[in-house]
Amino acid sequence: MQLNSIKPADGAKHAKRRVGRGIGSGLGKTAGRGHKGQKSRAGGYHKVGFEGGQMPLQRRLPKRGFKSQQLRFNAEVTLTDLEQLGLGEVDLLALKQAGLVGEMIKAVKVIQTGNITKAVKLNGVRASAGAKAAIEAVGGSVA
Known part of the structure; x- marks a missing residue:
């Protein structure tokens, strides 16, 4: 094999479509744009989701649902979880290591x-308030 004999496989390369270059090209005159109308004109197009003036789908459908971004970084732990953990001192790192809260959590509240x-x-x-009272009732503390 010589470097000057290397060529792409058959069918791997094909000529770019040349529009508006005469009747013999198959894409002359209107260049595949049809006749008249907004889409046939230079610079004439519309935004994504435009339905010709009809109320677009994203505005016809009802708005529902909301996911608070605070839920992504805040977590709740129950008294039962603390009981099962069996540690004398509990902090955020201990809860992460035990798998009770995710790695991205920045704040935890005991309920x-x-x-x-x-x-x-x-x-x-x-x-x-209720969790604090329950913890202090058994001799624990909340710092």
């Missing part, structure tokens, strides 16, 4: 769901 019997000290973790 009063379930019961707690062991004393737990919370560091850098918020707690609802």
Whole structure:
């Protein structure tokens, strides 16, 4: 094989469509744009989703649903989760290592769901009023 004999495989390359270059090309005169109308004219087109003046689909459909961006970085942990964790001191890193909250979480709040019997000290973790009362009732603390 010589460098000067290398060529692309058959059918790999094909000529670009040349529009508006005479009747023999098959794309002369109107150059595949048809006759008249907005789409036949230079610079004449419309935005994505335009339906000729009809109310567009994205405006006809009802608006529903909302996902708060705060949910992405904030998490909740229950008293039952703390009980099962079995640690004396709980902070954000301990909750991440235990798999109770995701790696992207920046703030955690303990909510009063379930019961707690062991004393737990919370560091850098918020707690609802009911959860705080339950934790302090068994000898724990919320810092």
